[in-house]
Amino acid sequence: MSMSTQAPRVIRIHPRDNVAVVVGRGGLTVGERLDDGVELQANVPQGHKVALVALAEGDKVIRYGEVIGTAAMAIPRGGHVNESNLHMPTPPALEDLPLATRPAPSTEPLEGYTFEGFRNADGSVGTKNVLGITTSVQCVAGTVDHVVQRIKRELLPRFPNVDDVVGLNHSYGCGVAINAPASVVPIRSLKNLAMNPNFGNEVMVIGLGCEKLQPSTLVEDQPVRIYEHTDAADSGANVLSLQDESFEGFGEMVDGIMAMAERHLERLDRRRRETCPVTDLAVGMQCGGSDAFSGLTANPAVGFATDLIVRAGGSVMFSEVTEVRDAIHLLTPRAVDRSVGQALIDQMAWYDDYLSQGQADRSANTSPGNKKGGLSNIVEKALGSVIKSGNSPIVDVIGPGERLRKRGLTFAATPASDFICGTLQAAAGMNLQVFTTGRGTPYNLPMTPVIKVSSNSTLGQRWHDLIDLDAGRIATGEASIEEMGWELFHLILEVASGRRQVAADRLDLYNDLVLFNPAPVT
Template sequence: MCNNDIRIIRVHPDDNVAIVVEADGLDEGQVLDGGLVVNGRVPQGHKLALADIDIDEPVIRYGEVIGTAAIRISQGEHVNESNLHMPTPPALEDLPLATRPAPAVKPLEGYTFEGFRNADGSVGTKNVLGITTSVQCVAGTIDHVVQRIKRELLPRFSNVDDVVGLNHSYGCGVAINAPAAVVPIRTLKNIALNPNFGNEVMVIGLGCEKLQPSTLLEDRPVKVYENTEAADPDANVLSLQDDSFHGFGEMVDGILAMAERHLERLNRRRRETCPASELRVGMQCGGSDAFSGVTANPAVGFATDLIVRAGGSVMFSEVTEVRDAIHLLTPRAIDEQVGQALIEQMVWYDDYLAQGQADRSANTSPGNKKGGLSNIVEKALGSVIKSGNSSIVDVIGPGERLRKRGLTFAATPASDFICGTLQAAAGMNLQVFTTGRGTPYNLPMTPVIKVSSNSTLGQRWHDLIDLDAGRIATGEASIEDVGWELFHLILEVASGRQQVAADRLGIHNDLVLFNPAPVT
């Protein structure tokens, strides 16, 4: 609804709030369509009451209750966390399971990208040498070695995009046999299998750690580097404490020798035409605002459906940003088993938070609230829209690999860095990341397409944002328009024809393991 070009967005006919589109917000006394008078200052992205809301009455956005009024809220007044009570989360008993028939859609055929096909059938969108570690003790050494490889070796191998040190804070001083230790260990194992590494990952260890390097390669041949002239050219494991090394210089020389042979093999890889069904895309949001659920995330959801129609694989994640919308997802499960698996992941995380004496309300950040999101309920309802309208065909736990084509819920915490690490371990070859507040987040081994939810951010961060979905809020483009634009951009980035902004700038975040197990 608008008056004199003043725009506000009401998502659902039942909503009794709308969000402000104007970059400068709305001032007291401004008159909107239908005679609604603004009652006090309302910033951009924040909610405006469309009617009087009495104390304890529901506040509705997306056609769903996002809270109840803590005080009487007058029509035209600013609605925010200070005058809302958060509702209880949906009960997990008796949720509808697999009650919605799969949407009737035509397959999307004929779309391709230029990728690196691997021996196991997977396809990479980059050609990267990964150097993983079995323990945090060697992280400084890996940082040193990676810089030398980039400076001394990489220029000789023009078909290799990068070398990445997969450092982490695990490996020793931990309860490695505790049940929950399966999460960080399988994450490290599966990251090494990411299709962008072309099965050429090296493992560097110290030697005395609990998590031995061979554990990370237990499904593949382990070939240990020996500091001799007869060193195995296929060596993939090196321990710094090996008795054959005399001084740090020999350790580094050994790693460089191993790296050179892996780079030689990676350099033989060439891009080839692959169907869009080989896409494995992770969808994530961070630094979200109230526009995220009406612009960027719906456009991502549209692109999600296009990828699924093309036979590809898409993951959505972030348990705490799903929990309050779980009742909207369980009906979309392909069968009751998948629906029950969704519930089990919610239960596991509820228990995990309770053990830490926290709850889901701890998720919402000051930036989220400044951007108009009042609580985790409102945030979750906008977050799940990234999943589009497709049926959910599978649910995987933290650190597990993708098993099926189609739409999968990959259970992860909502932390940007942990979620990205776990989606990389699941096998994604490209990520789409939506943001309303802005973030330079990027992954070193996987292209990350950054989508802004509002044009204010898109214009201010012009050299960090890859696609501006804020045009949906201003009426310049539709969700369908931006969804198709994103789909085509995914194919261009996956083909190496277009580089994401953060890669151009050389910005990359460290990987962060999720370790719910005890630290000793």
């Protein structure tokens, strides 16, 4: 790391690196000299890379001690390295990757940490107490939105222990190949979304009636009770179809949903927070709007917090297949056994095939904002992304829409899309999410608190009312990765306990849920 008298001007992570990332808010200008004598040959914006050595065409460009590309042309010492002068390398071959070869780090259990959560009958624990109204088809979305607003106005004030009511709308359910093999992904996602711990095991499904995905399918693992318009006092109903012939007009449909919701709210209102061990936490780690600092500050701090949660017996999942694919060789050795390592490879191979069928490849992942923030390609992005997983052994791999099965560190295979990844992590059973960003996003989930961590202090200060934790202090030397990791860990416990509200919840900002549907649409 080259230092000025005040703060780092550039950051070089690994001794092998032949590029470094510019730290200062205004970047560095042509003619400036770094402490090691490198003279800038071009203006290099904040977060972008400067060449520490002269690179000939075809030379390997190294960051994180790994090859992120080859020089597409000669790049002088002090030159600006970016997507325009880099060729992307091929991804690691999936054959012959080392499986479960790294011994688990020797760490002491972390004891004595708790949070205040809502314990459910199935043993899971919520960090919020929310009425979720799921849907079997997009046709009913407008009706559900209408009813949700009425519930908030007319019913919710009577149930002070219920935090919110959320409509789980989506674009699936009809006009789809319901029996296609890949349809298992959206269907199990919808089933498991309704079982998120923050919904308190109160499953409520609104359907139309004629759709391919019948409402009862979403609760087939539980007793199915159809709402009967003739029995408004029915307290056990969990499914209502708008085409029920007993309804006369829209008003009676709405009245039926309101009556059913009231019974669910009555039960949810009896829930109380109680002291729970960290073993009951299920935290999703995600990044979006990433920049070159994400892998230097926010994601390493998240990785440190990941290891703390795992040491305390909790569950953590990391995701985003395309942001793992080019770093998969760093992950398969960490699998707890060969079967878990093979499961990682299988998920990578499945997604390679999925992208190929769509005539796309992993390079399509990197966005204009990522590049503006200094990330030249998906390889560099992936190497910074996987740092969120910390150093713990990977104990399990789950497919898109599947539920968590084990405590510890799990790879939950999802697309990298923020909204789809968040939806699938919620379906997996997370009760809190940590989301890192370098470019900034107001992203939030309606049923799960989302702690947003900025990777650079420029964003942290500019978005002071949207960011919950500024990890940019690591880049400026004000805090260490360890200090930020502990700060995030304590913040997670505060948010999980309801003692601290995340910024986007205070502002009432929420994204729509988006299902992953790799199956055909008819």
